[in-house]
Amino acid sequence: MRREDRAEGSASLGDRLLALFGEVGTRARKRRPGVWRGLIGGLDDGGILNLSLVALLSAVCGTTVLLLLNAEAREVEYHGYSDLIAFGFLALLVIYRWSQNYLIREATQAIELALHERRLSTTRNVLRLSLEDVQALGLRSVIDGIGAHYGTLSQTLVPIVAGVEGVVLLVFMFGYLVILSPMAAALTTIVVAVTVMGFLASRSRLDEDLSLAVRSEEAFRDLAEGLVRGKKELRLNPDKRSAFQNDMIERSEELAMCRSNAAAHFASMLATGNSASYLMAGAVVFVLPLITGVEQTDISRIVVAVIFLLGPISSVVQTFQQVTTARFALAEIGAFQDRVEALADRHDSDRSNGRVPAFQELRLESLSYSHAGENGFSIRDIDLQLQKGEILFVTGGNGSGKTTLLRIITGLYPRHEGAMRLNGERLAHYPPQSYRNLFASVFSDFHVFQHPYGLDDAGLERLEQWLVEFDIRHKLGDDLGFIDANALSTGQKKRVGLALALAEQRQILVLDEWAADQDPATRRRFYHEILPRLKAEGLTILAVTHDDSYFDCCDRRLHMAEGRITEDGEAWRQ
Template identity: 30%
Template sequence: MNILRLLRSGTSGNRQFIIIVTSLSGLGNAGLVGLINQAAERSLLDEAISVQLMIVYLLTLFFFIVSNRSSLLHANRFVQSRLETMRRRVVNKIGKVDLRTLERMGQGDVYLTVAQETDHLSQTLPLIIGAAQSAFLLVFLILYIATLSLISFFVVAGFTVLGILFFLNRQKALTGYLGEVHYKEAELIDNLSHFTLGFQEIRLNANKNDALFEHFTNLTSDLKDAVLRDGGRWVTLLQFSNAFVFLLAGLVVFVLPIFFGGYTDTIYKIMAVSVFAVGPMAALTSVIRLLGRAEVGLGHVYDLERRLDEGLSPSGPKSPRQNSPFRNFSKIELSEAMFRYVDRENAITFAAGPLNLTLNRGEIVFMTGGNGSGKSTALKLLCGLYLPESGRVLCDGEEVTDTTRQQYREIYSAIFTDFHLFDRPYGMENVSTEEVERLIAKMELSDKVRFEKGRFTTRELSTGQRKRLAMISCLLEDREVYIFDEWAADQDGHFRDVFYREMLPDFKARGKTVIAVTHDDKYWDCCDRQVTLDLGMITMAGVN
């Protein structure tokens, strides 16, 4: 079970302590039932209830409260600690996984698993301790019945075991259906992103808006049907568990007295125990569905981890930037590099290569080509985000390998067309506020954004302004090679001129290498070389 796998990941001392205090809590609860039965028997016999019995009852109650509170607090702390470790581990792997692996997973599945599933688990798993207490209480109550009547004990225990086995068998089958709900929720999240990320487009096209909404409606309907199917199955199972409790009580009251004489003397005690057992049995059945959901959720988290592990890049040395042997490079080469995109059925959707490209230190290289020509693929191969299926990436004649790839990546800083704008310069916590403000002024954003408390005050800017803010982070990183994927396309005429006529010469003067995707033939005199791609192949690599 995934839940047991999670719980086993903690220290054994914590687990043992929780098991002990939980069992003590169940023992205390059962002791209270026995003392109540004893006091009730004395009342029926018109005997006085002794002060000693009252004191024992109060001490047992105190013992139960202390052990119950301790078990709940320690269990919650233990579970939350395990979940925190899991979240950190998964997100750490996301940061180290191969880009193509992450692209295949889908944003909705990753977000749903890391955020929603772990949040649900943090609320559900602490209920395990309550269920465990109920289970211990049931065990002790059944053992208490053995002290009253061995016949009743064997009948009740046997009937209970059969009921539990049937319930767990059905519960295991029903848990499998929850996976369908998870994947439909992930698909729904992916579809919902179209409304937010594509808002401008759908507001300009009513047909597109209507079609998108219709598709969303179909997804919500499918999700509702899946949830209702699952809910219906669980309702049936819960009905069985409720009926089972009353069948057991009926067996004790109506059937056993018929076959066994002398049973009436203890029947009221056994009935009292049965009444007390209804609560924990109901608690168990209500929690089991939540635990089934948690079991499935953990399964998705572990499955995500497995897929991430398959795409993990081999770990290189610590401090890859400081220890990178590539920082003083003279020449970078793509040699016969090939890369293919495949869909989930492993059908090839696009192939790039073989690509042969040389990049010299201090060069300004412009890359051109139509949409879908392979420019972004070539850039990601060049900087090590994509691994070539065949061919090599060379730096000063040395092949970039799995163990040196992260060190190689550290010489690059990039702004791709689908760039993400971070709220602060992560990894540069000691950056000077004055330097950031100087760059903000240089990017002509002083009236839009400020740098306060280590973060930018806003990211709600136009696309061109967001790219300028991203450029500030690139400049602060001070890498050896800069990749700009159509950076100037969203700038106005003035700042486009600033980019080509001022910034690129400044990069070159500082010995930086720049490869920029552009279609601005007006500025082709600003580069040292032009590289043109078409259908995944380099068709021209000329020198200005």
């Protein structure tokens, strides 16, 4: 069997196993089978049947080990030591250990593979989303939706599979107890039934506690992030530091309270489970002789059988806790998956990845866009043209809408009204990837990835040349395959950002206040040498700038105020 086929088989087995303890999202529910169809489907493709057989083997061996113990005790009492039973005991123990190990390993591997597929599909969908959608989702929900919740779920897998195996073992051992003494089995059933009913009744409270703990943890993580990002401000200002510390203390107390409530619930379930186990043994020793005429030697064997039930019962009790945690994490994963899938569906028709049109002209006609929110900022009635090979500056005060305009022009935000035409052809509401392929950018909140993704060897050579040109090559390691941007100053990072953008060799370069953090000499060189050189090479440049002493370095300048291009704002270079 090919590796991919095996992986696919394991992933679908994992999906079916996951379906046994929780659905993953409403969209997933439409496609994936429910618990019973999941089981039957699993039997069809042999995966669950295989695991069930091994679980049965494990339970049979575990129960027979108990049977042999009682048999050897009886032999010693009446006929003397039996080598055969001792050998059988050891052999079964070895098979029991192997089958338990196999079951847990195979089941957790299959589930991990299924989770990997799910995480991959969600990550692909997040990569398809527009900038607007990712901003609406928020950083925290993306990190949790493809990271933290999966980690929580993974931690529960081994105890859950062990618990399921414990249930099968319990059934077999219980069968043995019925044969030994139906009355002892009845007493045990009553104790177990009451305990399980108690567990089920307290599960909704436990779900609530867990949910509160997760929300409180999220709030605390936000503060922890502020602790690092705002370190300078906190270090300089003791009042700010102490108010922040108080807030952290309050949140931490809240978190501790939520967690200890959940832990108290778990502890009470665990203690009840353990006490119930002893109660079962007590019922056999103290109550059984009162209601039946059972012999002393039988009592001993029954007690041994009941004591053997304690191990699997304890692992089943712990499984209750793990299943609650797993169901919660699965629900969060499913909700995020649904949200992202619904958003990604809107971009489904875009299959234009590789194509790049030859840029001649871009026109914006009566274009408007509003940010989300009740008093969301709007840019309106934007009419502009951008011609191949020109340098266009966009100027204006803080918050006048320059960056928003650049994001619409580059296709990162969809326009809300008006039209955009590329080389005379009207663009879709969400411009396709082929259109976005025209642009390379350095926005003011740009990100330098650790690896120069998307650059081939020729691209890396161009990157090297531009880094030398911007006098920043010496700050990076010999291997440009790894870039540590944390070791760079703000201005240096921007030089690396521009070198990366230019190495992409796109037709339009978009810069958002690139020169703002550069020293005067570099700024002069940028406006007087670099920009004219790029223009001469055929690049079109669209740049937001506040550098009024270099306003003459463009072909055309647009001035923005309160989301509009002002009437006297369009200045042509003489």
